[in-house]
Amino acid sequence: MEVLSSRKQRRGIGLDPRTTIVLLLMVAVFVLGGAGGNELIWARIILACVPVVLLLTSNNKLKCIVFVLVYLLGYFLQFYVLGHLTGILNSLMLATAGMITSFLPGLMMGYYAVSTTTVSEFVAAMERIHMPEQVIIPLSVMFRFFPTVVEEAGSINDAMRMRGIAMGGKHPGKMLEYRLIPIMTCSVKIGEELSAASLTRGLGAPVKRTNICKIGFGLWDILFLGLSICIVIYWVLILIGVRV
Amino acid sequence: MIRLENVHFQYGDENENNGALHDINLEIPSGQAVLFCGESGCGKTTITRLINGLIPHFYEGRLTGKIRVDGQEIQSQELYDTAKIVGTVFQNPRSQFFNVDTRSEVAFGLENQGIREAEILKRVNQTVTEFQMESLMDRSIFELSGGEKQKIACACVSTSSPEVFVLDEPSANLDVHSMKLLHNMILRWKQQGKTIVIAEHRLAYIWNLIDRVIFLESGKIAKDMQPAEFLKLSETELHSMGLRSNNEQKISKMHKATDIKNIEFKDITFGYKKGKQILDISKIQIPEHEITAIIGHNGLGKSTFLRCICGLEKKCKTRMIKNGAMIKRKKCLAECFLVMQDVNHQLFTESVLDEVLISMEQEDKEKAQEILAELDLLEYAGRHPISLSGGQKQRVAVATAIASERDILLFDEPTSGLDYKHMLQVSAIFQKLKAKGKTIIVVTHDMEFIEAISANIIELNTNSVKNYAQKEFREEVDCNEKEKLPAEVI
């Protein structure tokens, strides 16, 4: 389990983390969030392809192919199979397929972002856009800590399976408590050790932090940023009522 | 270099005497390597925290007296300033890294000081060559073994080149080979003339590095002596002080492996992503109603092995053959019980008694109390499991296993970080379980513990297992060990 990546060789075309964040936002706002409504369908299609391109160029070809296949399956279900079903089954399946097709690009973009950006690069990027330290530290700690919380939850789940305590068992009302409390106590303990360790290494000193990872814009960054800017301008034009 | 004057400290809770310190007066000159030892709760970790400033800046409590490091008063100095003169390696490799990739982590301390990039890179490279760890660079912290993580942790501290190195039980999760690596790192610092403070109770690997031994007893300095003096103490004396043996190997009683019934596990295979096979064992036999210790070096997948055996690992199609009957993975879960390395994961309820009750098929209070009494837990029946000590928690987990009537009990490193007294407690529990007819499989690095429980030993490799009767194993380890450990140790 890891959320933020560790290795440089997986980076593919090597986008600057700032570009990655912009693209993530674009996909989130336009593809998942549906900003711009029907007028921006073209932008949505282009943006949905961006993570495919990115994943293909990085070393995640297999994952990319799986993603695309699942996506196509969702599409196929929607248009060819579901017209023939009826009732509640149909609408549930349709909703599932719909979720897949609308969430998958975001998921892929998110996967690309976290698997190619290291904590350190993320921090560097945030510093470049002059995010205050009060937001950078919590955000980076949070991303670093997600896998730990999920890992803890997994271990607790294992322990419950082993004990034969399942949801809806003998004390259904208490199950939530029994699950929630250990997740929190275990995570908090690890978190405390993590902060202690980071502080003894000087985190939070009132000097300007330096960063050894090199970030900067390249050709690909300019291309993707240009694309994003075009879409945003088009969107703004629609918003203020100019017909293009 | 380090000076503690009339230091008293007590953690937040008034009644909690664990880790408190009383009347500590101490001076450690520059370049000295000092070992702090004593039973769990004697306050050795507290001393390390006083020196690196975590007390009073992170852990709160009542502190009086003065602590000076390099002339600076730690209490009134911010942690990030103390960080420049004191570097710390912690016990738990899982929770001491801020970054996920190793290179950034090694540079992290210097980045926080705002040192120029070029300078940082130079110093990082220097450290990497010095400790020969090129192969560990640009990798994910998550894929390193315990020993490798501890190596990175040492390198992290080393790059900032502080004057004082503080190590808080750094070997708790390490095998013999990794301890040797750790030994070499510390040796390096010693050669550079750094001041070193180590809190430990596994003594074997650091003897030849130490200039001074300070023995703590319930928060007070009980003995302050030269290592030569300390080495003269006999094993029994060490044990009575709660310390582990200063010598990893001893001749053992021969374990009689008479003709016993075996439980057989088949097809223990497990691969991670990227197709790398971690475990590929076609067959392993575990004697029934006996204690079996699984050993093998750090990072081999011993914990995964246990997860496969008890059926927790969904991707692993292990089958168990017991009394001639084949048992599939899901059914294995009902036969086995794994006491995890971090027992906190398996305690859910608000009282020890409840914890046992929910594990029973039919809740039976009397029987539950019987089980608790057997494990010396009856007096804690009403306590919240989380409020217990580590060893007590472990016993609660064992109690739930007995309550759920499992026959096969698995333990993952039950003695990591335990002092002698507590290790013996665990071993006593094992003997009780064995007397009850349980089959026990334990993964451990702790040779002294294996000795105490007189277990059968199985050495695990990626695709093979090797069985030893205990005596021949000892001999084999003896000759291996002699190569691995510096001569002075033996």
Add this chain to the structure above:
Amino acid sequence: MSTKKDSSNKLQGKDLMNVGIYSAIYFVIVFAVAMLGYIPIMMPMLCVLVPLIAGVPFMLFLTKVKKFGMIWIMSIIMGILMLLTGMAQYALIIGAFSGLIAELIYKSGNYKSQSKAVLTCGVFSIWVWGNFIPLFFKRESYWAARQSFGEDYINTLNSLMPIWLCPILLAAAFVFGILGGLLGKTLLKKHFKKAGIA
């Protein structure tokens, strides 16, 4: 959003780390609960369930809050996460305000008062409601991107969420936030105090 107070009250590394750690715990729990929103009937119920359950980690977080800014930053972080997970910008906007108010309420109790803590939890929870704004006011464009969910799903959801439900959900987020705070307070007493982490 920086907190330029006098230096003794300034947020330190320890506080910022705590914000990050508790945000992670809080968000994982919120996310797990929010998965239920997949079932149409549960969607409006999220304004009840999320504040109720998330109240537990939040109350634990409040025991670590001693300086101005921690609650506010966490609120903004939740907004940022919502933005990144495709729930649009409204939670961020609402959260920036509700988080600040929550912060001020807890501060008025000197970061100690238990009843203020419960009230803080209620106000903080309003960010959850922010996610529902597009469902009410931007229905057309919200569903434009989700045409593929199927007419039935959309109609079901729309019929489950008439416009008058909007203020009710706001009230629900607040009220159940308070209930979550009370639940958290109870569990805190029952478990965490004894565990020595609260």
